[in-house]
Amino acid sequence: MAIDHIIIVGGGTAGWMAAAALSRIRAGRPVAITLIESEEIGTVGVGEATIPPFLDFNRLLEIDERDLLSMVQGSFKLGIQFVNWGKIGDSYIHPFGNYGYQVDGISFHHVWHKYQQAGDKRPIQVFNVETMAAHFGRFARTEDYQRDDLPPVNYAYHIDAGRYARYLRNYAETRGVVRREGKISDVTLDNESGFVSSVTMENGDVLKGDLFIDCSGFRGLLIEQALKTGYDDWSNYLPCNRAVALPCLREDGSGPLPYTRATAHSAGWQWQVPLQHRNGNGHVYCNEYMSDDEAHSILVNNIAGKPGAEPNFLRFVTGRRKKFWNKNVVALGLASGFMEPLESTSLHLVNTGINKLIALLSLDGVTQAQEDAFNRLTGKEYARIRDFLILHYNSTTRDDSPFWNYCRNMPVPDSLTEKVELFRQNGQIFREDDELFTETSWAAVMMGQGIKMGGHNAMADAVSEPNTRREIDEMEKSIQFVVQHMPSHGEYLNRYCPAPA
DSSP: OOOOOOOOOOOOHHHHHHHHHHGGGGTTTTOOOEEEEESSSSOOOOOBBBHHHHHHHHHHOOOOOOHHHTTTTTTTEEEEESSSSSSSTTTTEEEOSSSOOBTTTHHHHHHHHHHHHHHHHOOOGOOOOHHHHTTBBBBGGGGGGGGSSOOOOOOOOOOOHHHHHHHHHHHHTTTTTEOOOOOEEEEETTTTTTEEEEEETTOOOEEEESSSEEOGGGGIIIIIIIIIOOOEHHHHHHHHOOEEEEEEESSSSSSOOSSEOOOOEETEEEEEEEEEEEEEEEEOOTTTSSOOHHHHHHTTTHHHHHHHHOOOEEEOOOOOEOSSSSSEEEGGGTTTTTGGGSSSHHHHHHHHHHHHHHHHOOOOOOOOOHHHHHHHHHHHHHHHHHHHHHHHSSOOOOOOOOOHHHHHHHHHHHEEEEEHHHHHHHOOOOOOOTOOOOOHHHHHHHHTTTTOOSOOGGGGGGGTTTHHHHHHHHHHHHHHHHTTTTOBBBEEEEEEEOOOO
16 A cells, blocks of 8 residues: 555654655656644653764764754764763763774774783873864864865764744645644544554544654554554663652753763663753663652752753653564654663654655555564664673672662673673674674773773784874874864854854
């Protein structure tokens, strides 16, 4: 059956990202696209930190970066700082760019380890421009230097998720997407195929569709309540199941930091996302080890100013739907599963879900092959991200609370155990299935949390001397030059994309 009408159930960031991207189809064929949302149903709206592939999504939509950041009070993000994770008092940055670059085909951390063993005292962080710029609170884009001999600056954004959804709503409606206000009271399934055939609004209106995008949040109105898809619970690996979010103004006189901060507490961790005029804050925790009141108290006592709103308490179960595409329903965002926001992957998974949907979509109809491919690829993506998140909790020496004792001793997937052991033995990091996180990502977190390289790739010992030493010396100098000539992050924002007061 041909797809003539696509219905998106739920707005928020996920719904309007899907609507904006799918609206581009209408330039070739006038498919009807309807988005249903209710002002009475709030959105989670805490996913304010992004990662670099998010830039590609906005470029695909031909959105102007300056205009976007100004409208969503956005700032730039060079990586994530992790505080108190390996042990209390520790701090490291997971940067968006690579450590150095390959030398004779060998990943840089192997070459660095070789020189460390020979007595070189420089930490690996000095060979990463994002880490050094973040340390000094500076920022500039690669385009600002107009030179090819300097290392590129990789970045993402901090955004106000609610403002971003409204920005995309305007984009999508301008391109023919129709928004329907109201709640859905009933979902009708086809007796033969089991496909969703229509949804009924509370006012009695019936909206028939051919393809449905479920962006209804945790409840999964279509994917779960109607189709009974099922859920894989990963809370044995990722035990946090609560969060409290709270914005605040910055009253300490500091400008916005060019990175997200994740600070571990006794039963979870706190995020700080700096926007132009405020900070987004939240405390992710496990209710088996901490009460809501204690979690709220810890958060309020560790923010940069007075709360700017009432606290927003959230409940969740980390995991994923057993199918992300079931019959003629594709789940995106929280409807598809929840990977806690530790590495800012929530909006990324919406983005990649949309990318896979568009790549597989045929307006001639829905096929089993499309469904199977989407589910297989998305499942692998979730599993790789899951392992990376588990690494943060499990690779710790903290023994100051029952929560951390559990995390340190919990069984982990074999795929993660293998990854850690290979790195511990000789620094090897194998990326599988075009996974999201790079060699530098894995190395940054493992080394940042105390996992040491026992050796390095034997090929690193074969690189030519003294050319290689001269090469890495020049690498460090280039990074120092770039960072020294960067303005502060706040100065850059005021010049490049100031948000209205």
